[in-house]
Amino acid sequence: MKANVIVFEAAVFILFLAFYYGARRTLGKRRNWMFLLGATLFSLAIETVAVLAGVMNFFWYAQNDYYTHYPLGGHIIWLGLVPLVSLLLWYMVTATSYLAANALVKKRGVWVRSAVTAAIALVFYLVIEPIAVTNHWWTWNLKSFYLIDVPLIAWLGTFIAVFLFSAAYRLTIVEKADIKRFTAIENNTVKRWPIKSKKLTKNLTWVQLEGVFLFRLSACFVLFCAAMAPLIAFLWAIANRGQIPPGW
């Protein structure tokens, strides 16, 4: 038995089914669905940009002779440039961290909860990343500063992404809160169209709430990119590994 991509993929898909069943009972049917949809779209956006920018890729098993051994590039289902398994793994890690943080720091505010969620997810990825790069589940190409062959931005990025996602989910889906700084922006954009309602967030219907959540996630994505850009530039300057062209 090898730790190749097919073993990884099969295990994650099986675990996902059990996980989804449990998370649905814990979070509620539609809340869990929104968590899955949001996590999938958010991580898909981040990882697609990363692949397009040459930061990482998932194509190791699709090259040379391996393509005949691992049809479909090793991964079974792709959403564009990113395999579905990577997105489901992100959902599982984030949801586990979110539920654990909610149980551990129940009386704290949304920002502390989000920070704890991100910290737990970071510990998960401290385990996952070295195994992934060893077995070529994905490959990092960026010129950057690396720790155990994983770029530091991968871990910083995980922390920031989970923090933003968790905060957006908590504020929108669970607490149904309005964010003062974004109220004017939301009123002029998402609440004008397609929601067409300028009610407070807590008075919106569930479908409208989903729209607000997705809008806030897109705002989080912009924030994430803005936070990562200077970090990437700084780590580029102190790199201990050079750029590897994505296609070698």
Next chain:
Amino acid sequence: MANKRIELEQYKSYMDLIEEEPNRKTVRKGLTVVIVTALLLVVFLFVMVVFSNNLAKNPRNVLEKPPAKTPSIPQQTGGQELPAGTQLPQGTQLPEGTQLPAGTQIPGGTPIPSSPGQGGLPMAPDKDAGVGVWDSGGPPLALKEGALYALQTQPVAQTPPPVTVPTLGQITLPVQSGTETPAGTQTEKPETKGPGQETKGAGNLSKLATGAGGRGFIIYVFVLSIVLAVIIYMALWRARKEVIAR
């Protein structure tokens, strides 16, 4: 109470309370399933580390390209020269273009075809012939005892001229030297400036993997797995404790 009822009625119109606000027992069971699944994920990752520990020890592994497509053997061996003094094992078939240098010993049963332009017929010595006959072009001769003794005086191919042989399909020669590198496997030129493509210093995973008697990577993941398991179990324990307290 009336206000509460109105509030609940309003809330009900937005979402199904039974589905979205499950009771504590259901939540606790769901949380248990989630946490057990997460623990299984951690165990799976630990097993993956055990399997990939040897890979992690190789410093070039992370940057290694996937293996190139295995070229077909006749294309690879065509036109190559065997090193001097090579001993061919019994039953070896030589492909087209193979040149036999001086000192090559060819055992009986080795089919040695002619050069491509000379018809390509097999040249195995005829067992029925009374003399050792080697031909370079004509049809195989079946010499009976007593026939054409003059041929016996001709030198038998001890130092044959370079023989180019036609393709015969299989070859069992170990080909080490002179093998052409398949296209696409040229190593990248190292950068003259900058950090280069190999991870420097503590960033190298192989240093971790080879540390602690070759178990550094396993220990690293084991410690983190324990930390994760404790965090996750504490969450479950707190959730249960809260339910009991209520």
